Amino acid sequence: MIKSIDDLLAIKNEVLPTLHLRNPKPEYTFIFPYNDMLMELGIDKEIDYAIDLLAKRKILNAVVIKRYQEEATTLTLTLQHDNKTVNYNVPSITILEAIILSHIEKGITFDKYLLNSEGSL
């Protein structure tokens, strides 16, 4: 039974994490290349980790997408934000977390593993 604005807010906060995937204009899009070789290298674990990290930190303005790329041979990550694109090497989950949080929480690129970028953040 809803009796106050607090009750409404509680429901809103409970449901928003499931609704955020339907946001037509997410602020940050993290794109993982995907193919059989990358599966062997552990790309699924990285994707799962990224999704869980965003959920755990209640980051609702970012989404994670996997995109098939036949030629990809290393674990990488593409970030799209404000029409800018940044590509990273992502050798480990620890690095992945550092990259994501660097962008979303600090608004800066994580230079050490930067491959290339178009535009500036």
Next chain:
Amino acid sequence: MNKHYEIVICGGTGCMSSKSTKIKDEFDVLLKKYELADKVHVYLSGCFGLCEKGPVVIVYPDQTFYVHMNPSLVESIIVNHLKLGKIVDELAYHEFSPSLKQKVYKSFQEMSFYHSQERIALRNCGIIDPYNIKEYIARDGYFALEKALRQTPEDIINTLIASGLRGRGGGGFPTGLKWQFANKFRGGQSYVICNADEGDPGAFMDRAILEGDSHSVIEAMTINGYAIGASLGYIYVRAEYPLAVKRLQHAIDEAYAYGLLGKNILDSGFSFDLEIRLGAGAFVCGEETALIASIEGQRGMPRNKPPFPADKGLWGRPTIINNVETYANVPLIILKGPEWFNSIGTPKSKGTKVFALGGKIANTGLIEVPMGTTLRHVIYDIGGGIPKGKKFKAVQTGGPSGGCLVEDDLDTPIDYDNLIKKGSMMGSGGMIVMDEDNCMVDVAKFYMEFIVEESCGKCTPCREGTRRLYELLMLISEGKGTLETLSELKQLAKDVQDTSLCGLGQSAPNPILSTLEKFYDEYIEHVVDKKCRAGVCKALTKLYITDKCIGCTKCARGCPVNCITGEVRKLHRIDTDKCIKCNACLQNCPVHAIIHV
């Protein structure tokens, strides 16, 4: 486990009739088979709007818009898209790129159909699960009610007046003023009614809102009840909308269960109950006094006004009647403020308008655009233009009460006043596009036949006059009309307009007067030359095979009465005495050798 994908399947009536429920069932079964059920959430939403491409499925967060889906295609999406990240190109939406001169993949966000729409009334349609009140709340649902209940009724009414919201059902009366009028009669029982008796041919915007976002109407009606001191509301919806009724009832039950309807809503001391009343599908019950009579258990017939319903309505008590789309705007106006709403649209028509695009247009479906958008933008940029390279001829707005707009009107900004100036009206938002193959006499005849069927019969001008008008149009289309018939048609149309009891009767001759004004030459051709240039009026047309014929025999093979003869690779002939003018040959001919003469 956190979800990786949201799969939204259009669950509007159109897509449901094309088995979208079975598509969902197939997803449920196959996601379990491929061990993805815990990573993917699948549900049926309200209408997405692009009905032409239905059944439609959107995969989020990728925003891939899969079109013309059926259950047998589901496995391909699971195996390729969900498991491997490969968009199934042949099923995904593509759009022609003028620069690349070919069709290219477009995500949901990039599609021209949605790009320039501004969705206020349709804000939740195609996004939320209509069976889940929590999703409505998560999109700020019922926050407007909470805010309103902390204000005075006068504050709410002043907000609506300042917003400039006008009724979306046809008349365009300022909503805030209507509420203010009822508030003056405060004291004792009063009522609010939602008019969901959507009857214009081709219009389905109210149905879409009720199917996809019932709570927006429930919330608005509760606010309306508080603003005028009403404790009871009715939603009058036609029984031909079973899905809308089902979802609406479910939403009402949810609202009661969550304490958002019933006694002491949000601990405010205000109580409000809401009930559904089913209409039997009479067009005239969209007229407010006829609607009230129907709820009272009487035959649905209009009465004279004044007194207006805001003074003496349901059971003689003050009653506010607004249509579905009007109500769907109210919560956001309360929440975001009148200035926000007022900043959208034209000086005298604020906000947005939902239109149902139908007829000869590539993207049939529902759209919502700011008032002031031009017809050209709606028809060509959003609607995708006229199919098969045909030439635009006219667009009928306002349904049977409206009129037609022509090529010269395409750059007119759409608002209440401009459409009236151009001889049409906004109506509830039906927009039927016609091309060169439409006969305007036939269009007028179609609407008049509809009105003859739907006239309640209470007043003589409408009951008898519309029938006579229809008979005159029949004479013209059968080649039996004369110039006197045209004069008689015009005079009688004006008489019916001037003397009918209610708005429906008064506006019934509009399609005739409008086509007479804008396509008089076509009427003249029918009565003087005994010719129908569109080849629609069968008595006035003959089919003829020109020298372009390549003798492929397709026309002869497709003719249901075997009236076409000819040898392979030689010119064919039609026996016009046997021809039933079904146009099958015309459609089958690959070289357009068959014409109307």
